[in-house]
Amino acid sequence: MSSRERILGRVRRALADVPADEVPYEEAVSRDYLREHGRRTTGETVELLAENLVDYRAVVHRCDAEELPLLVLRLLAERGSQEVLVPPGLPPEWLAGAGPVRVHDRAADTAGRLDRVDSVVTGCAVAIAETGTIVLDGSPDQGRRRISLVPDHHICVVRVPDQVVSSVPQALERLDPTRPLTWISGPSATSDIELDRVEGVHGPRTLEVILLG
Amino acid sequence: MTGTYLGMPAFPKAAHDAVHDPVLRGNLRHATHTIRAKRARAVGELSDWAALREAGRRIKDHTLRHLDRYLVQLEESVTAAGGTVHWAADAEEANRIVARLVRESGESEVVKVKSMATQETGLNEALEAEGIRAYETDLAELIVQLGKDRPSHILVPAIHRNRGEIRDIFRTEMGEWGRPAPEGLTDTPAELAEAARLHLREKFLRAKVGVSGANFMVAETGTLVVVESEGNGRMCLTLPETLISVVGIEKVVPTWRDLEVFLQTLPRSSTAERMNPYTSMWTGTTDGDGPRAFHLVLLDNGRTDTLADRVGRQALRCIRCSACLNVCPVYERAGGHAYGSVYPGPIGAILSPQLRGTASEIDASLPYASSLCGACYEVCPVAIDIPEVLVHLRERVVEGGPAVRQGNTVVLQPAKGHAAERAAMRAARWAFTHPGALRTGQRLASRTRRLHPCALPGPGRAWSGTRDLPAVPPEPFRDWWQRTRGGKDGAK
Numbered sequence: 001m002s003s004r005e006r007i008l009g010r011v012r013r014a015l016a017d018v019p020a021d022e023v024p025y026e027e028a029v030s031r032d033y034l035r036e037h038g039r040r041t042t043g044e045t046v047e048l049l050a051e052n053l054v055d056y057r058a059v060v061h062r063c064d065a066e067e068l069p070l071l072v073l074r075l076l077a078e079r080g081s082q083e084v085l086v087p088p089g090l091p092p093e094w095l096a097g098a099g100p101v102r103v104h105d106r107a108a109d110t111a112g113r114l115d116r117v118d119s120v121v122t123g124c125a126v127a128i129a130e131t132g133t134i135v136l137d138g139s140p141d142q143g144r145r146r147i148s149l150v151p152d153h154h155i156c157v158v159r160v161p162d163q164v165v166s167s168v169p170q171a172l173e174r175l176d177p178t179r180p181l182t183w184i185s186g187p188s189a190t191s192d193i194e195l196d197r198v199e200g201v202h203g204p205r206t207l208e209v210i211l212l213g
Numbered sequence: 214m215t216g217t218y219l220g221m222p223a224f225p226k227a228a229h230d231a232v233h234d235p236v237l238r239g240n241l242r243h244a245t246h247t248i249r250a251k252r253a254r255a256v257g258e259l260s261d262w263a264a265l266r267e268a269g270r271r272i273k274d275h276t277l278r279h280l281d282r283y284l285v286q287l288e289e290s291v292t293a294a295g296g297t298v299h300w301a302a303d304a305e306e307a308n309r310i311v312a313r314l315v316r317e318s319g320e321s322e323v324v325k326v327k328s329m330a331t332q333e334t335g336l337n338e339a340l341e342a343e344g345i346r347a348y349e350t351d352l353a354e355l356i357v358q359l360g361k362d363r364p365s366h367i368l369v370p371a372i373h374r375n376r377g378e379i380r381d382i383f384r385t386e387m388g389e390w391g392r393p394a395p396e397g398l399t400d401t402p403a404e405l406a407e408a409a410r411l412h413l414r415e416k417f418l419r420a421k422v423g424v425s426g427a428n429f430m431v432a433e434t435g436t437l438v439v440v441e442s443e444g445n446g447r448m449c450l451t452l453p454e455t456l457i458s459v460v461g462i463e464k465v466v467p468t469w470r471d472l473e474v475f476l477q478t479l480p481r482s483s484t485a486e487r488m489n490p491y492t493s494m495w496t497g498t499t500d501g502d503g504p505r506a507f508h509l510v511l512l513d514n515g516r517t518d519t520l521a522d523r524v525g526r527q528a529l530r531c532i533r534c535s536a537c538l539n540v541c542p543v544y545e546r547a548g549g550h551a552y553g554s555v556y557p558g559p560i561g562a563i564l565s566p567q568l569r570g571t572a573s574e575i576d577a578s579l580p581y582a583s584s585l586c587g588a589c590y591e592v593c594p595v596a597i598d599i600p601e602v603l604v605h606l607r608e609r610v611v612e613g614g615p616a617v618r619q620g621n622t623v624v625l626q627p628a629k630g631h632a633a634e635r636a637a638m639r640a641a642r643w644a645f646t647h648p649g650a651l652r653t654g655q656r657l658a659s660r661t662r663r664l665h666p667c668a669l670p671g672p673g674r675a676w677s678g679t680r681d682l683p684a685v686p687p688e689p690f691r692d693w694w695q696r697t698r699g700g701k702d703g704a705k
């Protein structure tokens with residue numbers, strides 16, 4: 001007997017007490033929790049996102065489409081970045097200003113190559129106000145998961161208010177589970193040493209979020 | 214489960230040693246009190262916490278009651294998405310599968326994300342025996358691995374180490390494993406984290422095989438979820454060419470939508486955050502992004518035996534948030550190592566004896582490592598009635614009876630007169646008479662009384678009496694103690 005059959009057999013014997021006509025999933029699970037917490041205007045939701053991002057040590061900026069290229073340029077310059085990683089479908093106007101050398105991500109790039117790049121600029125799929133979370137789904141303006149992971153400085157552009165939802169349930173509704181997803185809430189952190197939160201272990205130690213609207 | 218630490222003394226002996234280690238006690242006390250207060254704030258932000266907790270309980274219960282169906286569905290979804298599913302009946306089989314997959318990849322080292330399942334199977338040691346080196350990459354796991362130590366907490370495995378000890382371990386041990394600690398390393402957490410970043414980065418960048426667990430697996434989509442803080446998880450899940458995830462069969466949930474419950478309750482309950490820094494979700498493999506090969510190893514190792522116990526099966530709802538450890542007065546004083554298993558604290562006291570059986574002294578003594586104060590039940594985000602299961606398992610230890618072991622129904626002998634009974638009674642006496650543990654237990658219980666379970670089965674019923682359980686200890690516990698022990702062994 002294969003282990004698969006053995007395990008499934010054990011499960012079935014263990015569940016001998018479960019009646020065949022038990023209530024189906026839809027009825028068994030009560031969902032009387034909230035879809036979102038509190039009532040807010042769209043503006044207030046964006047405000048809450050900004051607050052919660054800051055609370056978890058992300059740096060938040062706001063600008064409109066016209067100001068964006070200069071802002072990105074300034075952030076890269078302040079950081080002293082020589083090279084910036086660019087996902088394949090990043091709107092070219094976001095990096096319209098001159099400045100650091102653009103490194104276009106190619107499948108052949110090794111992790112070691114990515115490790116020598118200073119910064120990365122990406123878009124996002126959705127942002128969650130209640131938790132201060134941005135979610136990347138590997139779309140062309142975000143690129144492969146590794147490009148927002150290996151460089152130490154991540155600039156993420158969120159289109160507000162379109163890409164902002166209030167809550168975790170609303171975010172899951174918008175996301176496609178077949179895509180690789182990365183949920184990011186502040187820069188990488190650890191509390192492993194005496195439960196003291198320290199920002200920056202393996203992921204980017206600086207996370208800058210630009211609310212574009 | 215092979216996770217019993219060899220030569221592990223039974224609970225009271227190990228707990229006794231811990232209580233007399235002032236550094237350990239200080240570290241634990243500081244850590245658990247810090248996290249407790251923060252957690253209460255994070256949970257308090259959600260006005261619908263009780264409804265989320267109830268939904269979490271129901272999702273898990275429903276899944277467990279139809280586990281065969283959901284496992285088959287999960288297997289189909291993962292396979293359709295490009296993954297390969299393996300089934301492991303026990304720890305040894307899981308380790309064998311992983312070792313084979315690593316060998317087939319032609320590699321002799323792997324990077325690992327913290328995973329309870331692979332600690333439970335003793336994967337690192339098994340790989341070592343096959344000439345494969347496993348590098349732990351979670352900071353706390355790294356501290357434990359470098360310190361040739363054992364984890365003492367689910368979430369913060371090095372909770373028993375303070376910063377000075379960590380610096381010393383990094384200084385003396387890092388060089389053995391790779392890049393040595395920087396010159397003049399101090400004990401500030403930021404510097405220690407930086408040392409770990411540098412030490413591990415070279416390993417991530419060259420890694421070809423990653424090994425992980427998972428917090429959730431979605432049957433309908435085949436999606437796996439890993440919740441973490443540091444980014445080492447993202448490294449291990451995306452940089453290697455081969456990813457092997459070893460996951461307990463109870464981690465499956467039916468639908469994508471179910472994640473909306475657990476992604477709210479887990480971070481707040483475990484690290485006391487609105488959301489943990491990083492959560493990765495992947496479904497099979499994706500062209501041009503992440504590992505080219507994905508293997509899922511579904512682990513039984515005592516879980517189906519646990520499932521067969523109608524009272525005890527609720528332990529399989531556990532999402533490993535560790536909140537029950539942080540509120541437990543016995544854990545706070547005894548420390549994680551006293552539980553002799555990768556699952557310490559209240560959840561360990563009900564999970565280990567079910568996964569491993571109660572044949573050994575340590576496992577027989579675990580259900581007694583509690584004052585039944587009920588604080589663990591109150592904080593549990595999936596409402597596991599830990600006191601109910603503890604009482605049930607005590608009954609099984611003392612009175613014996615039918616149980617399922619490795620898929621077979623066996624009749625357990627009563628522990629009376631055996632070494633196991635003596636160990637159990639010593640544990641009970643420890644939790645019961647140890648003034649600090651009991652006092653805190655009572656304080657917590659009186660604050661939380663209305664959240665306690667209404668009635669307990671087995672011996673519990675005898676002492677709960679009415680439908681509404683009053684303040685739990687000390688009377689009921691003493692009554693129970695008197696009844697089962699007949700006042701023997703000098704119980705006061």
Ligand code: SF4
Pocket residue numbers: 530531532533534535536537538560589592593594595596597
């Ligand atoms: S038993 Fe409940 S509180 Fe304890 S770790 Fe599991 S889910 Fe968390």
